Amino acid sequence: MAAKTGNxxxxxxxxxxxxxxxxxxxWADNDMPVLRVIRERFTKEKPFKGMKMSACLxxxxxTANLVRALKAGGADIVLCASNPLSTQDDVAAALxxxxxxxxxxxxxxxxxxxxxxxxxxxxxxxxxTMDDGxxxxxxxxxxxxxxxxxxxxxxxxxxxxxxRLRAMERDKALKFPVIAVNDADTKHLFDNRYGxxxxxxxxxxxxxxxxxxxxxxxxxGYGWCGKGLAMRARGMGASVIVTEIDAIKALEAAMEGFRxxxxxxxxxxxxLFVTVTGDIGVLRREHFKVMKDGAVVxxxxxxxxxxxxxALKKVSSKVQKGVRAFVDEYVIEQPSSAxxxxxxxxxxxxxxxxxxxxxxAAEGHPASVMxxxxxxxxxxxxxxSHRGKASTLTAGVYEVSxxxxxxxARTKLASMRVAIDTLTPQQQxxxxxxxxxx
Ligand SMILES: NC(=O)c1ccc[n+]([C@@H]2O[C@H](COP(=O)([O-])OP(=O)(O)OC[C@H]3O[C@@H](n4cnc5c(N)ncnc54)[C@H](O)[C@@H]3O)[C@@H](O)[C@H]2O)c1
Numbered sequence: 001m002a003a004k005t006g007n008x009x010x011x012x013x014x015x016x017x018x019x020x021x022x023x024x025x026x027w028a029d030n031d032m033p034v035l036r037v038i039r040e041r042f043t044k045e046k047p048f049k050g051m052k053m054s055a056c057l058x059x060x061x062x063t064a065n066l067v068r069a070l071k072a073g074g075a076d077i078v079l080c081a082s083n084p085l086s087t088q089d090d091v092a093a094a095l096x097x098x099x100x101x102x103x104x105x106x107x108x109x110x111x112x113x114x115x116x117x118x119x120x121x122x123x124x125x126x127x128x129t130m131d132d133g134x135x136x137x138x139x140x141x142x143x144x145x146x147x148x149x150x151x152x153x154x155x156x157x158x159x160x161x162x163x164r165l166r167a168m169e170r171d172k173a174l175k176f177p178v179i180a181v182n183d184a185d186t187k188h189l190f191d192n193r194y195g196x197x198x199x200x201x202x203x204x205x206x207x208x209x210x211x212x213x214x215x216x217x218x219x220x221g222y223g224w225c226g227k228g229l230a231m232r233a234r235g236m237g238a239s240v241i242v243t244e245i246d247a248i249k250a251l252e253a254a255m256e257g258f259r260x261x262x263x264x265x266x267x268x269x270x271x272l273f274v275t276v277t278g279d280i281g282v283l284r285r286e287h288f289k290v291m292k293d294g295a296v297v298x299x300x301x302x303x304x305x306x307x308x309x310x311a312l313k314k315v316s317s318k319v320q321k322g323v324r325a326f327v328d329e330y331v332i333e334q335p336s337s338a339x340x341x342x343x344x345x346x347x348x349x350x351x352x353x354x355x356x357x358x359x360x361a362a363e364g365h366p367a368s369v370m371x372x373x374x375x376x377x378x379x380x381x382x383x384x385s386h387r388g389k390a391s392t393l394t395a396g397v398y399e400v401s402x403x404x405x406x407x408x409a410r411t412k413l414a415s416m417r418v419a420i421d422t423l424t425p426q427q428q429x430x431x432x433x434x435x436x437x438x
Pocket of ligand 1: 220356
């Protein structure tokens with residue numbers, strides 16, 4: 001039920017969870033030194049004074065620290081969930097109670113509530129929006145065209161969102177500028193690779209208690225997330241198979257020493273399947289039919305469309321929900337010859353309803369890596385705030401500037417006490433002149 005505290009409306013699971021959430025936000029803050037430096041500067045400079053913002057992001061302890069930084073900079077910000085299963089209810093409550101921020105997010109919310117929460121964020125009347133999956137931008141274009149005029153720009157956090165936005169740009173459907181935060185090196189090289197790599201395995205282990213060593217792990221997709229996942233699964237002793245549709249990525253995986261094959265082959269071998277493609281129908285009926293008894297399937301890509309769950313339901317004679325938290329058992333009847341050895345048919349375990357397993361069954365990416373993603377996000381918002389309504393940006397998808405990336409990388413290195421070399425005058429001349437090079 002939506003409620004109100006002070007000036008803020010909110011809809012969270014239980015406001016009494018707030019004190020626990022505050023501890024988790026503070027714990028994450030310890031590992032977000034770059035964002036802390038930015039927050040301290042924002043507190044003094046107030047770059048967002050009087051600006052209304054709406055953010056649709058995974059409501060985690062790390063996101064809470066981003067929102068705190070924006071509020072410290074003077075933003076009047078409302079937060080809603082970018083996925084029905086990724087909300088940390090204690091964090092949502094803490095943001096309302098301890099940080100005076102309107103939050104609309106409940107873990108496990110149904111579709112209707114999810115869209116009601118998006119609506120609440122848009123009813124705030126933002127001039128800057130932030131998305132993880134382009135839901136706010138998409139809703140504004142579909143149902144809130146009146147807002148288009150006042151939007152200075154939006155920011156997009158994930159690969160799937162950027163793909164949606166570039167498709168809108170291509171079709172001339174995008175009506176305001178968007179910054180592709182995901183495409184910054186300080187974001188996808190670290191968050192998608194090391195963040196998703198580690199937290200996906202974390203989610204799988206928390207949900208199943210599976211021993212990764214000795215298992216055959218099939219990674220569908222060898223993009224930034226898939227690379228991180230394959231690397232970490234191998235590091236834990238798994239034999240890793242990669243499936244791809246892109247020849248160059250497949251070649252990279254093969255030269256990295258992974259087995260590469262079509263899913264029709266991999267489906268027969270895998271013990272654990274993880275989709276991270278951003279694509280639809282990656283695991284389908286024909287794959288479920290040939291999987292081994294006890295196979296575990298899950299997804300870490302943005303939308304819950306990578307595993308064809310309706311097809312899995314259709315081929316199953318029995319579904320037992322919640323055999324453990326975030327684990328559903330699907331039983332597929334075997335042909336009669338195989339049946340003799342299989343007690344009750346073949347079992348396939350689906351994790352987290354096919355939604356982002358790292359956010360649903362674990363806590364999402366560690367704070368240290370979100371420090372970089374959200375610092376890039378906060379600085380991109382500041383860059384936009386300087387432009388305000390007099391923005392010279394036309395509708396389209398824009399990159400994060402090199403200066404922002406440089407600042408984030410250098411501050412992160414300093415926080416890790418890692419020093420690097422500087423070009424000597426001779427090296428500068430050598431590298432910048434075409435007359436050198438002999
Ligand atoms: N779980 C998380 O916290 C998290 C974090 C970042 C990104 N994401 C999401 O993960 C997904 C992947 O992101 P990314 O940055 O790795 O993208 P990417 O574009 O770098 O990689 C995706 C890869 O999947 C491959 N692919 C596409 N269709 C395929 C198919 N049918 N079979 C096999 N491979 C296929 C592509 O060729 C590409 O190499 C996106 O949906 C993104 O939004 C999730």
